Amino acid sequence: MDVKKLQEKIAAKREQMIADMIEMSSIPATNPRMGGPGEYERMQWIMRWFDQRNIPYEVYEVPDDAVKEGVRLNVIVTIPGTKVQDRSLWFISHVDTVGTGDLELWDTDPLKPVVKDGRIYGLGCEDNSQSVITTMYACELLFSEEIRIDRNLRFYYAADEETGSEYGMKALLDKGLIQPEDEAIVPDGGSHDGAFVEVAEKSQVWLKFTVNGKTAHAAMPQLGINACYIGMKFGVELEETLKAVYSEEDPLFNPPMSTFELTQKFANVASPNVLPGKDIFCMDMRILPMYSVDEVMTSIHRLMERYEKDFPGIHMDVEFLTRTDAPEPTSPESKVARSLVEAISETGTKAYSGGIGGGTCGAILRARKIPAVVWATLDDTCHSPNEYVIIDNMIRDTQIYLSVLDKYNGA
Ligand SMILES: [Zn+2]
Known part of the structure; x- marks a missing residue:
């Protein structure tokens, strides 16, 4: 595969990519569980785009009563491998978007994408239309040049990423x-x-x-149990204990250690002279995969029991607001991670693989033992007003995919 030549062909498609980004991003695709119509119409646009180029695809319908069509669509284009056809390299992009949020905060209409200063502003332009358009253009070029790699190549346009992928990737994994x-x-x-x-x-x-004590007048503290005092004392000891016990570091991550931070604190009494009978606060924890969430919870329960013994009459509760257990990481030595790091580094940007604090859709794949890398070139403007995609990044990302694929040639 002549990667240089292919990359030049992508650069020459710049204006067309911009036009497609604008056209596609004008079609509403807000997730139905975020108050929108879903991605059905936008998926039709993608299917027409492939039809016009005679590129075949499969459509997987997942029933969902939350949309008027009654189904969510998932579209997959497959380019069969030259050597093996029982394994695939996937490019996964999601077609649904979040809602616009407060329209007052947008400088332009989020559903009328605008080109300005080398960027395209609009809802979903970065998350995840950048990936939808760039992978479509990579796919188109591979088809027109009749290029295949050693294994199957599959371009997957997914429904329902923004509210958990139940009607998208998870359904297809099942x-x-x-x-x-x-x-x-x-x-x-x-x-x-x-x-x-x-x-x-x-x-x-x-x-x-939640620390439950007993409300009283602050001038008569002996008649109550000050939940605020106990809660603050407990919170500080909790944070310090967890940081000391779970202190191992892993250089793959930034920061390299687990983090335990007291965060949200809820309002208690309405007056400065009332002894609070209840204290409620939250902790955000990001735990390295080397520790299990269960073992951390055991430490937390042990400390709570000690407080309940030390302060007779109180009762403490803890509940999960969110819990996502870290899956086994994808090895930085896996073919996909190495190929991508190499391809990026060839552009002059020194690339590296690593971990973050959690919450990406790569986790769903990793939890099922599928090596997955999450990567794009972007400013991280997703889910915020004036979201934009940088046009140069659309070209760059597509070119990097092509040089990744070159590394799968006959390997
Ligand atoms: Zn996204």
Whole structure:
């Protein structure tokens, strides 16, 4: 494969890519569970785009009563491998978007994308239309040049990523469509210079603690139990204990250690002279995969029991607001991670793979033992007003995919 020549062909498609980005992003695709119509119409546009180029695809319908069509569509284009056809390299992009949020905060109409200063502003332009358009153009070029790699190449346009992928990737995983022998590139997160390739994440846990004491007048504290005092004391000891006990570091991550932070604190009494009978606060924890969430919870319960013994009459509760257990990381030595790091580095940007604090869709794949890397070149403007995609990044990302694929040639 003449990568240089292919990359030049992509650069020459710049204006067409911009036009397609604008046209596609004008079609509403807000997730139905975020108050929108879903991605059905936008998926029709993608299917027409492939039809016009005689590129075949499969459509997987997943029933969903939340949309008027009654189904969510998932579209997959397959280019069969030259050597093996029982394993695939996937490119996974999601077609649904979040809602616009407060329209007042947008400088332009989020559903009328606008080109300005080398960027295209509009809802979903970065998350995840950048990936939808760039992978479509890579796919088109491979078809027109009749280029195949050693294994199957599969371009998957997914429904329902923004509210958990139940009607998208998870449904297709349940069908067994993506296998542990496969690998996936998920261009749905990244960094400004495109140097960071995400291969791992920490467990993400949000806990809500409630300390129940007894309300009284602050001048007569002997008649009550001050939940605020106990809660603050407990919170500080909790954070310090967890940081000391779970202190191992893993250089794959930034920061390299698990994090335990007291965060949200809820309002208690309405007056400065009232002894609070209840204290409620939260902790955000990002736990390295080397520790299990369960073992951390055991430490937390042990400390709570000690407080209940030390302060007779109180009762403490803890509940999970969020719990995502870290899957086994994708090895930085896997073919997909190495190929991507190499391809990026060839552009002059020193690339590296690593982990983040959690919450990417790569986790769903990794949890099923499928090696997955999350990567794109972007400013991380997703889910915020004035979201934009940088046009140069659309060209750059597509070119990097092509040089990744070159590394699968006959390997
Ligand atoms: Zn996304």
